[in-house]
Amino acid sequence: MKDLAPEPTTAQANPPVQPMESNLLPSDVVRVSATSNVPQPERQLTKVAKLIDVSKCIGCKACQAACVEWNDTHPALEENVGVYDNPHDLTPEMFTLMRFTEYENPQTGDFEWLIRKDGCMHCEDPGCLKACPAPGAIVQYSNGIVDFISDNCIGCGYCVQGCPFDIPRIHKTAHVSKKCTLCSDRVAVGQGPACAKACPTECISFGTKEDMIAKAEGRIEDLKSRGYDNAGLYDPQGVGGTHVMYVLHHADQPSLYAGLPDDPQISPLVQGWKGPAKTAGMAVAGLAAAGAVLHGLLARPNEVSEHEEQEAEVLVDQGGRDNDGGQA
Amino acid sequence: MTNSWTDIKNTDLVIIMGGNAAEAHPCGFKWVTEAKHNRGAKLIVVDPRFNRSASVADYYAPIRPGSDIAFLMGVIRWCIENDKVQWDYVRNFTNMSYLVREDFGWQDGMFTGYDEETRNYDQESWEYQIGEDGYVLTDETLQNPRCVWNLLKAHVDVYTPEFVEKVCGTPKERFLKICEMIGECSTPDKTMTSMYALGWTQHSKGAQNIRGMAMLQLLLGNIGVPGGGMNALRGHSNIQGLTDVGLMSNLIPGYLAMPKDSEPDFETYMSTRANAPLRPNQMSYWQNYRKFMVSFMKSMWGDNATAQNGWGYDWLPKLDVAEYDGMRMFDMMSKGEVNVYFCQGFNPILSFPNRGKLTEAFSRLKLLVVMDPLETETAAFWENHGAYNDVDSASIQTEVLELPTTCFAEDEGATVNSGRWLQWHWKGATQPGTAKTDNEIMANIYQRVRKLYEEEGGKVPEPVLNVAWDYADPLHPTAEELAKELNGKALADLTDPADPETVLRPAGQQISGFGELRDDGTTAGACWIYAGCWTEDGNMMGRRDNSDPSGMGVHQNWSFAWPANRRILYNRASCDLDGRPWDPERVLIEWNGERWVGPDVPDIAVTANPREVGPFIMNPEGTSRFFSRRLMRDGPFPTHMEPFESPVANPLNPSMRGNPVARIFERDLADLGTSDEFPLVATSYRLTEHFHYWTKHNVTNAVTQPEFFVEISEELAAEKGIQKGGRVRVWSNRGQVWAKAVVTRRIRPMVCDGKTIHVVGIPIHWGFKGAARKGFGPNTLGPVVGDANISTPEFKAFLVNIEPAEGGAIA
Structure with a gap:
């Protein structure tokens, strides 16, 4: 009998080498999209968080590369459009993205290059999950991770509407919504997210939410000593707090950082959707029993068929983006 | 690097100038973030662009490309004017008090001795005043107008903040703010580290850029100390190893000099390398040069090297020019003077200047051999790729052979990092297709050429036929065999000079350090600075104990650092004249009254009295040099020179273009x-x-x-x-x-x-x-x-x- 993997408290440590049982169990799910009767979990996992210290980020994109490698995604080779951001936006194949902002600080007269790693914030109160009409397509574990279950996803895009951070992206050929999973598959076996593991400056760290808040406090103190009087933690309460948090030099103006919402809220439309409309949506989806939904969780998404679709798409795309430097 | 990556965490101030560590060395840059996070260190970035390093810096200033010397001399001037000098260090550990010859001078941006015809300086006058006893004359009071201190003050006098602004384009108030931040590190308990890379080297006066910062670091007392130093961030994986083992036309392993035409025999070669001490009682380490050179030749030629034949010195190449570097080779090639070119781990079609000239040069070769794990542009220089490689393939007659090699992860061996750590790595994957290791390819070529000489003879066959080739498989020397050869071994029983009955090292054993090398042919060692990397205790480079009991980032049992597993060079200078650490909180070594002790390996004889022996033992004066005697072709002090292509004239001498002694074809x-x-x-x-x-x-x-x-x-x-x-x-x-x-x-x-x-x-x-x-x-x-x-x-x-x-x- 294999041991249950420990709950990870860091992304830096090397993973255990012996095979371990997943510690993210169907019974750890606390919320399920379009499902009201989720059984009470038997245990409460420790709340986790990823802390992104923007003041330590050098924009190297190791996190992007690690994300692509771990999740085996295949983002398209785009063009340079006059900025460092590549790909230019989050895509169904690129779950995280460095966003670069050039900022003239009117207080100091200094120029600043603000670099923020964008991606799913893993809200405590996830708008995507609330908006989702497909039973079991979006779940939240008791450790706070919000995960998309592609097998149950119908690609309707309501989650995009529901997200205050504009994160999910709909895969055009696979017809499923995609985003950062906080490496739930790694966390399940005792490891931190791939991006945090790859980050050379420890700008990205991972652990219990409590530890991450404590770590952020130390960083904020350091930043204040360097003249950033408004340094602070971004853990927006409008969505109940998040399991991805930022240390910002200018926490009073989150939107400086490539439009990070100053006060994110779930759209009233989505909040309303929770009522009668949602019931209708669930009816359309067949009102699957909670048991069946959770069974779907146990069987992880069938990556093979999806991957085949992606490859097909790449093949189709290649006709148009032959490696000619875009000169044709 | 004088220091190591891990040591950067010990600093109080990081200055990144002439490099962009966050961008080009992101993994090493983590030690900057450690210093900032744990020590409250500050980061200054000076660069033409607000780059990725600047994005996390505490202070940034722009600078016009190619004007760094003016900036650095300006900082030195400011430090002198504002008494931001670590006086105890400067007085005791530098040549500040030494007297320089009366006929040395500097005028109009030029030093004495310039010959416009040969684009060269006669360096005769760039020398100390030497007394009758053979020792340099000094004036400890620094009153003598010919002492280095007064010459330096006069030299930097022109570099006012206004001059810096005018030449560098750096706003005066930004420059002055940086001066103040740097000046704080002139106290014994505050240090600055300099991190630089090709932003300083890729200039016609690159070495002088680096000297400028080295001089500033001496002024602040920051060389040899934890969190200080001159830290060159090497741009290629293992480029440090490349220079260490002498893959330069003018070097042989361990930074020994390739012989010149003017040095026809070994004794002539050695005659200019006596390195007699210039101060009483001083240790002048290069006095061991002969041991290193003889051991190298014993390694090269084995039993064929004897005292009678000058240890095979005749078989070494003799340079008829200063160097056959890439620029000279490609210039010769473009003139049709080269037939065959082996291009190994090098993609000059993308990396060397004036690609048009390179394409012409390669087109005139008969044979180009490319050894690389990847399909390089150089190997495909003859393919037409539209505007991206606009060549007429049909007109190019060069035959190109591509010999696919393994990449680093498909082979074992050591990679030397910027901090001089030889880190062994193990094979992680099997190479695809017919790829072979570079060693195997070169051994196969060598054996075939050797066979041709054996069977057919030829001109000067000795250098090929006399090579020692003691590998188990002559067609595939292993990384282990080569590493052992670089380390060196005893060829005969090595006995104690004081007691010939005592055998210190039996014949056949690996030596444990370069101190065991001898000049009588009883030791072999291919690269003296690597001695200690593979001893009788095994592969020191493969050690992976990351413990660090002192907390100083020394990691003495992780891999092997040359020389002698020393992590910080010149670390004797981390202590005052009595051997007490400048900063009791950051101890590398200290004098306990009898010997030097501490977490790092002392860069001085372990029993050398601190008041008797100066810390810079690689210099015959035992001190470090504000005034560089004879080693730099373009002057004993850095002086502002414009790039060869510049938008402005040199204000020191408007008629001067670029560096007056840089070679240009x-x-x-x-x-x-x-x-x-x-x-x-x-x-x-x-x-x-x-x-x-x-x-x-x-x-x-x-x-x-x-x-x-x-x-x-x-x-x-x-x-x-x-x-x-x-x-x-x-x-x-x-x-x-x-x-x-x-x-x-x-x-x-x-x-x-x-x-x-x-x-x-x-x-x-x-x-x-x-x-x-x-x-x-x-x-x-x-x-x-x-x-x-x-x-x-x-x-x-x-x-x-x-x-x-x-x-x-x-x-």
């Missing part, structure tokens, strides 16, 4: 452009997303930076009508490229002497092979002129022009 001189036609200053650099020209072959890297671009200011874009993301043509007097335009506020126009200077930033990562979009590199545009001392091409400051391009790169 006739054709390349003719290929230089001037600022009336090419008013913009171009500078080249790396991006974090890529590693040189390799990672464009990898899809993931290609996705994160897919396409060649240049970076310009909003002001220049407006002036030229260039749109963000639009296509531009950039051209120099040597070639043209097409690129996307990144228009940014991170680059600002600078004002130098009333003239607006625009910078065009050109990253290096694209070519016509691989997974990324086809593009160009700055080498299409760069000039073929290099540093006066080491010939590194002047890629960091040259002239171009730019215009919007409609149709793009259509051939």
